[in-house]
Amino acid sequence: MLLDEDLHIAPNCGSCPIRHRAVCARCESTELAALEDIKFYRSFQAGQTLIWSGDRMDFVASVVTGVATLTQVMEDGRTQTVGLLFPSDFVGRPGRDTAPYNVIATTDVMMCCFRKKPFEELMARTPHIGQRLLEMTLDELDAAREWMLLLGRKTAREKIASLLAIVARRDAGLQGQVRQRQVTFDLPLTREAMADYLGLTLETVSRQISALKREGIIELAGKRTVHVPDIDRLIEEAADDADGGMPG
Amino acid sequence: MLLDEDLHIAPNCGSCPIRHRAVCARCESTELAALEDIKFYRSFQAGQTLIWSGDRMDFVASVVTGVATLTQVMEDGRTQTVGLLFPSDFVGRPGRDTAPYNVIATTDVMMCCFRKKPFEELMARTPHIGQRLLEMTLDELDAAREWMLLLGRKTAREKIASLLAIVARRDAGLQGQVRQRQVTFDLPLTREAMADYLGLTLETVSRQISALKREGIIELAGKRTVHVPDIDRLIEEAADDADGGMPG
DNA sequence: GGGACTCTTTGATCTGCGTCAAAGCAGGTG
DNA sequence: CACCTGCTTTGACGCAGATCAAAGAGTCCC
Structure with a gap:
């Protein structure tokens, strides 16, 4: 039980x-x-x-x-x-x-x-x-x-970064390790599943992940384990924000 | 009152x-x-x-x-x-x-x-x-x-057709004229507002509407009034359906 | 070890839609 | 009327991401 x-x-x-x-x-x-x-x-x-x-x-x-x-x-x-x-x-x-x-x-x-x-x-x-x-x-x-x-407005790179950030946050939440600069987690999705979630093809997903890796924003151990040395840099790539303007 | x-x-x-x-x-x-x-x-x-x-x-x-x-x-x-x-x-x-x-x-x-x-x-x-x-x-x-x-998977043409079909249905619903083959309604959105809803640019919206008009799927009276001679043809263009496969 | 998988990466090429630019078409106002 | 101003259409061109193709890499099973 x-x-x-x-x-x-x-x-x-x-x-x-x-x-x-x-x-x-x-x-x-x-x-x-x-x-x-x-x-x-x-x-x-x-x-x-x-x-x-x-x-x-x-x-x-x-x-x-x-x-x-x-x-x-x-x-x-x-x-x-x-x-x-x-x-x-x-x-x-x-x-x-x-x-x-x-x-x-x-x-x-x-x-x-x-x-x-x-x-x-x-x-x-x-x-x-x-x-x-x-x-x-x-x-x-x-x-x-x-x-x-x-789906409507972000570039492929922003989409990938957004997804990684979300998975990192949820994963960190499950492990109780909130608010750390470095995070390591396992991607629970294949490249194809990521593509289906992001409205991309699996090739584009793969290429963008490679690009983020090349630029040091993420590190990979195997295909599924992701290490993010600086979560803020990742979030920056995600262009995550949603704010209107000021009243007037 | x-x-x-x-x-x-x-x-x-x-x-x-x-x-x-x-x-x-x-x-x-x-x-x-x-x-x-x-x-x-x-x-x-x-x-x-x-x-x-x-x-x-x-x-x-x-x-x-x-x-x-x-x-x-x-x-x-x-x-x-x-x-x-x-x-x-x-x-x-x-x-x-x-x-x-x-x-x-x-x-x-x-x-x-x-x-x-x-x-x-x-x-x-x-x-x-x-x-x-x-x-x-x-x-x-x-x-x-x-x-x-x-937003993730439809083409520009399908997006436009989907939006037109939805507005047609809601409009028809308001007027109580459900289930008719022909519909006429006013678009409550500018081209730009449509683009923002569909994840497109206003130019693409305009071009796709022109294309649907050219092919007789819709007719325009002014810029806002749309007449749909055969709603089923429009829905076909929208590729509207969402069905999984069979169990197994 | 060596196939046979599945998943992933990378390259070459194509294309739908975005971008930039300009012109058309109301409707409102002096 | 002429002249705005806001919306729309149309054209020419470029690029991000799709498509097509092939090769790498990990895992399972014999």
């Missing part, structure tokens, strides 16, 4: 530096105890499709370990990833019964699932959970809109 | 063919009667910025007439529109007190505003409203993710 610390009811959710947060044990431990009865676990291998777009969903779930993507595919095969799921992120929606996207494990993944009906009943009984879900959804909406800026 | 039919509490919201729906009078007329006390109206001219990114928001609001955009601007001026607001769409979020985007009127706009604090209190008293807001937010999230596919 798994320990509670591993679950979506993760005690660290409050300190998670990025936007997707799960229901937190700290805030509502008593209500969530009831969830114990209706939850179960599923494991998947890297590359496996957890959920196919259009599938009936009779559960909601949250990622315990690993990383998965939400992906849309056009008839002719063009693919766009519309979300990354890290540990503590939520999948599936109360009130919706077919999946709108493919959910694909990009590393080995463990999910904690809740049967949808009892979960919805619990939600009805516990307004706090609904509020939390609304807050999480708003965070996802903000993240999606930030990604729209990236 | 304005008539209730004009408001976000619009009786037609249930039949609105697209994703952003507002709180509906049909479902919860009694609770919303209380909103009468805390609401007020504001008008804006085309081109005016209603809300600046970073501004303090002490109200939430809903569009009564006209069209506005949600827009992000990078330091160097690159601009990406991340949402279109049509009549009945909602602006601002309970629980968030600064605006994350510029909200810009692209036509003359009338908004119906509610002071945030009383609105939040009402929400706490009326779980139904919270549920509705969650549902609306999920719809917006889906729309944002659909737009990510457009």
Whole structure:
């Protein structure tokens, strides 16, 4: 049996530096105890499709370990990833019964699932959970809109830097090592998966990563392990900011 | 004084063919009667910025007439529109007190505003409203993710066709003329605003519109009025679909 | 060890869209 | 009317990133 610390009811959710947060044990431990009865676990291998777009969903779930993507595919095969799921992120929606996207494990993944009906009943009984879900959804909406800026207006280099910065932040958050200048992390995505998330081709992804390496902004150990000697320099490359002008 | 039919509490919201729906009078007329006390109206001219990114928001609001955009601007001026607001769409979020985007009127706009604090209190008293807001937010999230596919993977021509199809549908929805083969509507956006929404330049937008006109897929009367002789042909150009594969 | 994979890198070439420039076309105003 | 001013169209050209092609590198299995 798994320990509670591993679950979506993760005690660290409050300190998670990025936007997707799960229901937190700290805030509502008593209500969530009831969830114990209706939850179960599923494991998947890297590359496996957890959920196919259009599938009936009779559960909601949250990622315990690993990383998965939400992906849309056009008839002719063009693919766009519309979300990354890290540990503590939520999948599936109360009130919706077919999946709108493919959910694909990009590393080995463990999910904690809740049967949808009892979960919805619990939600009805516990307004706090609904509020939390609304807050999480708003965070996802903000993240999606930030990604729209990236897809619509950033150069290939900026896109890569943005993605690396985001993965670095989430990874650092999971390991509790926030606010350090140097970071080392494993890329949970293949070049192709990165390309699908960034609206590029895998060749362009590879070339831009090589360029960042050549310029010393990142260092690679193997293909997946990335070391960032100065995170601020990376963030600079990402052109990450979103500010309007001044009133007037 | 304005008539209730004009408001976000619009009786037609249930039949609105697209994703952003507002709180509906049909479902919860009694609770919303209380909103009468805390609401007020504001008008804006085309081109005016209603809300600046970073501004303090002490109200939430809903569009009564006209069209506005949600827009992000990078330091160097690159601009990406991340949402279109049509009549009945909602602006601002309970629980968030600064605006994350510029909200810009692209036509003359009338908004119906509610002071945030009383609105939040009402929400706490009326779980139904919270549920509705969650549902609306999920719809917006889906729309944002659909737009990510457009921004990341569609060609300029497909982008234009997609935008025209969406405006046609929303416009037709407002006028109650759903499911007709021919549609005529006014573009509520300048070429530049379209470009900012589609991740293109205004020149490319202009060229692609000219091309669609040349091929008889659309007809123009003036610069803003569009007639679509066969909506299915337009939708075909939009390459609009998002389907995964089959299970296996 | 040596295939057979899968994933990644790198090179050569092509092209869709961006950039720069100029002209057309309202609608408003003195 | 002539003259703005703001929006749109069209043309010529260049480039970032796509496409096509091939070779490297790691891992698994016999």
